[in-house]
Amino acid sequence: MNAAELKAELTQKIEAANDLNALEEVRISALGKKGAITDLMKGLGKMSPEERKVEGVALNVMKDDVANLLESRQKILKKIAMDARLKHEKIDITLDSRPERKGSIHPITQTMDEMITIFADMGFDIHDGPDIEDDFHNFTALNFPPKHPAREMHDTFYLPDVEGKEGDEAKRLLRTHTSTCQIRAMLAHKPPLRKIVMGRTYRSDYDMTHTPMFHQLEGMVIDKETNMGHLKGCLKTMYEKFFGVEDLPVRFRPSFFPFTEPSAEIDIGCSKSKSELKIGGGDSWLEIGGCGMVHPNVLKAVGIDPDVYQGFAFGMGIERMAMLKYGIPDLRTFFEGDTRWNAHYGHDPLNKPNLATGS
Numbered sequence: 001m002n003a004a005e006l007k008a009e010l011t012q013k014i015e016a017a018n019d020l021n022a023l024e025e026v027r028i029s030a031l032g033k034k035g036a037i038t039d040l041m042k043g044l045g046k047m048s049p050e051e052r053k054v055e056g057v058a059l060n061v062m063k064d065d066v067a068n069l070l071e072s073r074q075k076i077l078k079k080i081a082m083d084a085r086l087k088h089e090k091i092d093i094t095l096d097s098r099p100e101r102k103g104s105i106h107p108i109t110q111t112m113d114e115m116i117t118i119f120a121d122m123g124f125d126i127h128d129g130p131d132i133e134d135d136f137h138n139f140t141a142l143n144f145p146p147k148h149p150a151r152e153m154h155d156t157f158y159l160p161d162v163e164g165k166e167g168d169e170a171k172r173l174l175r176t177h178t179s180t181c182q183i184r185a186m187l188a189h190k191p192p193l194r195k196i197v198m199g200r201t202y203r204s205d206y207d208m209t210h211t212p213m214f215h216q217l218e219g220m221v222i223d224k225e226t227n228m229g230h231l232k233g234c235l236k237t238m239y240e241k242f243f244g245v246e247d248l249p250v251r252f253r254p255s256f257f258p259f260t261e262p263s264a265e266i267d268i269g270c271s272k273s274k275s276e277l278k279i280g281g282g283d284s285w286l287e288i289g290g291c292g293m294v295h296p297n298v299l300k301a302v303g304i305d306p307d308v309y310q311g312f313a314f315g316m317g318i319e320r321m322a323m324l325k326y327g328i329p330d331l332r333t334f335f336e337g338d339t340r341w342n343a344h345y346g347h348d349p350l351n352k353p354n355l356a357t358g359s
C-alpha cells in the first residue's frame, strides 16, 4: 500500500472511531512501533538516496497529517465524553427538600434577624468591622487610657505584634467588644448617625456563662440633641418588641465605661420563681446590657466636634438575649454543634422575623 492509499484508509478509520479507546487503537495501528506508517518509514532505508528524498518528504507530510487528524478527532471525542458525563452527573436542584433532613436557623442568627427587624423599623442601619482589630479601635479611640486597668478586665486575646511597628501601634488582637465599630462607623460616616453592629467578640474566659467567643449587639445614635431620655426610650421600645411584653420596666443603674459619660447598666423587670423566669412585671431585675452618652473624648478621637454633636451608645450580649427569650440554660451549648440541640432550639428557615406578625 502506498502513502496516499494508507492515508485514505486511516482517515476513514479515524472518522469512524466513536470513542477514545477505538481512536487509540487506530493511533497504535498507524504510528505505534509496529504501525503501518512506521512500517513505511522503515522501508525508506532500502531506497536509493534520490527516491528517499522524494518519498521521505511525502511520508513525513502524511505522518503529520494523520497525527493532526488524530488530535482533532481526540478533541471532539473528549468533548462528547465530558458532555455525556456532565449529563449523567447532573444534580437536579429542583428536587423537593427532604423533610426528615430539614435544617434550622441557629438561635443566634434568629436573634440577630429579629434585632435587625426591630432596629430597621426605628431607622437604624447596620455597620460592620473586622474580628481582628488594633489597639486604636478596641481601646485608645474608645478613651481607654494607656495601661488603664479596664484594658486588663477584657481578658484580651493578643496576636503576634505587627513587624516594623512598636508599642500599641504593633498590637493586634481579637476584638473584645463590638464598640470598635462605633469608631469605624463614625470614621466612615458624618453625623447624624443611627447604627447597629452585630458580630463576634472574644475574651479568654470559659464557664457556664462565658465562652471565649460570643456575640454582641452594639448601637449608637449621634445627633445634635440626642439625650439620655432618647436612649431609655429606644431601649425600652426595643426590649418590649423583642420579648413581646407590653410596658416592660427598664431601669438604669450608674456604672462606668471609659467610652461613655454618664454610663449605666441596663436592667429589665422580671419575676423569678423556683422554676421560672418571666420577663416583664414582677419585682426582680435582670441585668441585660450597658449604655451611656458617648464620651466627648471618643467624638474627638474621630474628628467630631463634641460642642456640636452628642449621642448615646449601648451594648449587650446576643446569646444572653437568646437564652432569656428562648429558655436556653447553658451558654456553652450554643457552640457545640449538637444537631439534636440545633433541631430543638433552631427556627424554621421559612418563618423570617417580621414586626407585622410579632415573631
Ligand code: DAH
Pocket: 176, 177, 178, 179, 218, 219, 257, 260, 289, 290, 291, 292, 313, 314, 315, 316
Ligand atoms: N462594650 C461594652 C462591653 O463589652 C458594652 C457597652 C457598654 C457598649 C456601654 C456600649 C456602651 O456601647 O455604651 O462590656
